[in-house]
Amino acid sequence: GGIITQTPKFLIGQEGQKLTLKCQQNFNHDTMYWYRQDSGKGLRLIYYSITENDLQKGDLSEGYDASREKKSSFSLTVTSAQKNEMAVFLCASSTRLGSQNTLYFGAGTRLSVL
């Protein structure tokens, strides 16, 4: 088995601030993802990466940057936090074995912007 570790668990920011969320996985998975979840609703894909140094935009990439400098880690930056924004950011990883690949999720980073 493996684990996905997201830091921090809680993040409180100020409007306009640049905020960075980190994710580490020890599954040795090639592919990693960042999803955003609002208020107990479905997940929207922000960025994904199929290998080290690769970045692909998802449906919600505007306002975010990402970085995959190592196979095991994937970070997400909120370039300018929006006032009253509240969401959970979920990191996930999967193997590269075709499309029949289960996503494994981390516990999430809960963001609140004052």
Add this chain to the structure above:
Amino acid sequence: QQKVQQSPESLIVPEGGMASLNCTSSDRNVDYFWWYRQHSGKSPKMLMSIFSNGEKEEGRFTVHLNKASLHTSLHIRDSQPSDSALYLCAASRNNYAQGLTFGLGTRVSVFP
């Protein structure tokens, strides 16, 4: 427009009852369907997947898939309070890493 539509939005089921959840994709290029379960305050975990037409059963959970209509359903029999959660349907295309497109979810509440 949501590419993966789930219904109903919420469902209240008595303990021991049957819960039936529906999911349809509007993307005709999808090949695979997944059901994830997310308990309150936790991360989603894969519950079941189905890739070909027909039915698949695992314990109290059964999924159906009709690829022609891009419709899948999840049925939970003998529902337990521990089944209370957000159930997320997801679909993926036949390429190896685009990830999953999720629906908004169905919130299931099982009362004793």
